[in-house]
Amino acid sequence: MRHFGIIGNPLKQSFSAKYFTEKFAREGIDAEYSLYPVSNEDVLASTPLKVKIEDLFSRLEGMNVTIPYKVAIIPMLDELDDTARAIGAVNVIKVRHQSDGSIHTTGYNTDCLGFIDSIRPHIKAHHTRALVLGTGGAAKAVTYGLHQLGIETQAVSRTKGLTYEALTPDMIRQHTVIVNCTPLGMWPDTDAAADIPYSAIGPEHLMYDCIYNPEKTLFLQRGEQQGATVVNGIGMLHGQAEAAWRIWCCAQ
Numbered sequence: 055m056r057h058f059g060i061i062g063n064p065l066k067q068s069f070s071a072k073y074f075t076e077k078f079a080r081e082g083i084d085a086e087y088s089l090y091p092v093s094n095e096d097v098l099a100s101t102p103l104k105v106k107i108e109d110l111f112s113r114l115e116g117m118n119v120t121i122p123y124k125v126a127i128i129p130m131l132d133e134l135d136d137t138a139r140a141i142g143a144v145n146v147i148k149v150r151h152q153s154d155g156s157i158h159t160t161g162y163n164t165d166c167l168g169f170i171d172s173i174r175p176h177i178k179a180h181h182t183r184a185l186v187l188g189t190g191g192a193a194k195a196v197t198y199g200l201h202q203l204g205i206e207t208q209a210v211s212r213t214k215g216l217t218y219e220a221l222t223p224d225m226i227r228q229h230t231v232i233v234n235c236t237p238l239g240m241w242p243d244t245d246a247a248a249d250i251p252y253s254a255i256g257p258e259h260l261m262y263d264c265i266y267n268p269e270k271t272l273f274l275q276r277g278e279q280q281g282a283t284v285v286n287g288i289g290m291l292h293g294q295a296e297a298a299w300r301i302w303c304c305a306q
Contacts, residue, residue: 057113061127062120066241069267070118073295087214092123102114104130111157116302118295125192131161138163141198142260145189146298165194165195168293169264171201176260176285177203181231185210185221187248188235192264196233205231210250218258223254232277234263239271247272248302257281266291
């Protein structure tokens with residue numbers, strides 16, 4: 055049996071195990087996919103993160119990586135592919151178990167592929183500028199994907215550059231694509247949403263949330279109330295997952 059899994063914290067909201075377990079059953083693949091939650095408290099209290107990750111490398115053929123480790127995992131890998139290097143974040147790892155007993159790991163980023171494929175059908179000619187809420191690993195992949203689509207981006211952060219407090223209604227009107235890359239609104243904390251001037255959003259806006267659980271976050275609900283087109287992250291999940299499987303099966 056082949057073994058795969060995902061590392062991150064929290065993982066209760068993750069659909070990855072269900073997605074791959076159903077895929078394996080449907081396609082007759084002799085494999086299992088498990089959740090490996092690792093919190094900062096676990097790491098500080100017991101074994102360093104690097105040791106925990108190396109233990110997983112010894113047991114798995116491939117891993118997904120989710121928040122908050124998409125950037126932190128990079129120094130623990132042997133190499134990155136060109137896209138992951140350009141983005142500066144990893145969500146897929148291929149683990150090669152060599153004949154001499156050594157292990158070689160390569161980091162990839164399929165988030166950008168899933169994002170591009172899921173947002174592209176909704177892009178209109180006037181969607182030329184985007185606000186990217188957040189600066190973590192998902193935001194890096196989204197920014198890269200938007201640039202691939204020819205859309206200018208502006209990051210919004212809690213602490214540096216353009217902050218939420220400095221975000222004005224005029225800025226909202228000038229940026230007709232808004233992408234939430236933060237965990238705000240993710241189950242079970244569904245009453246949270248990015249603090250932006252929602253009243254400036256209109257029918258010309260495209261609101262995209264990388265979160266897929268719940269199906270419609272408070273961020274998307276508020277955009278929809280203003281007439282915006284809203285899209286959640288389930289398409290991004292499916293696209294990045296299938297791309298991950300192709301890497302685990304086919305990448306040399």
